[in-house]
Amino acid sequence: MYLRETKRRNRDGSTVSYLQLAHSERHPVTGVPSAKVIHSFGRADAVDRDALARLVASISRFLDPQQAIAAAHTGEIEVLDSRRFGGAWVLDRLWDRLGIGAALRRVAVGRRVEGSAVERVLFALVAQRALEPGSKLAATRWVGEQAAICRRT
Structure with a gap:
């Protein structure tokens, strides 16, 4: 049919x-x-x-x-990879609402690091510990393979 x-x-x-x-x-x-x-x-x-x-x-x-x-499946779309987004998204909204990201970027202003990059790395570590606790090495694998952590401009 x-x-x-x-x-x-x-x-x-x-x-x-x-x-x-x-x-x-x-x-x-x-x-x-x-x-x-x-x-x-x-x-x-x-x-x-x-x-x-x-x-x-x-x-x-x-x-x-x-x-x-x-x-x-109509053949028009092929899914190559998927990542979980919900938990990290909720934590990211909470991170923003509490002002943690803004505070970290302000602290990094006088230093030789890019504030937004440092803030995203710290957020990824915190999110990984909250959602799937593990080591820092496990966090790099988690972000690279399983989670979707958005970049900030």
């Missing part, structure tokens, strides 16, 4: 699209495939998108997560 879009040209030259739920079947005698319309959703510009989303959610209940992801 698949969702197909058919187009029709009006007399005035405008084009109207229709959405249909269809299924391909082979003719028993000739063996030629033909599409059988199971349900017509109507005009594409007037279709209830929430109803389509409910239909997809209803169908997805019967798939395991890997099958659902594979079914949704």
Whole structure:
């Protein structure tokens, strides 16, 4: 089964699209495939998108997560890597709200270091200890492979 879009040209030259739920079947005698319309959703510009989303959610209940992801994959996007973002993001917002980053950048002004870089390194160490406690060496691996620590300008 698949969702197909058919187009029709009006007399005035405008084009109207229709959405249909269809299924391909082979003719028993000739063996030629033909599409059988199971349900017509109507005009594409007037279709209830929430109803389509409910239909997809209803169908997805019967798939395991890997099958659902594979079914949704259109070939346009390829995920190369992913990193956890939530915990570090919450800590970063708290870090800003408490003014820790600003204080560290102010202290670094008269020194031979870049204040924003030092602040980000210290934040990464604190975030790693809070989210996945480990050594400083483990923190470099954690930031490099697992966490998403945003840069500041």
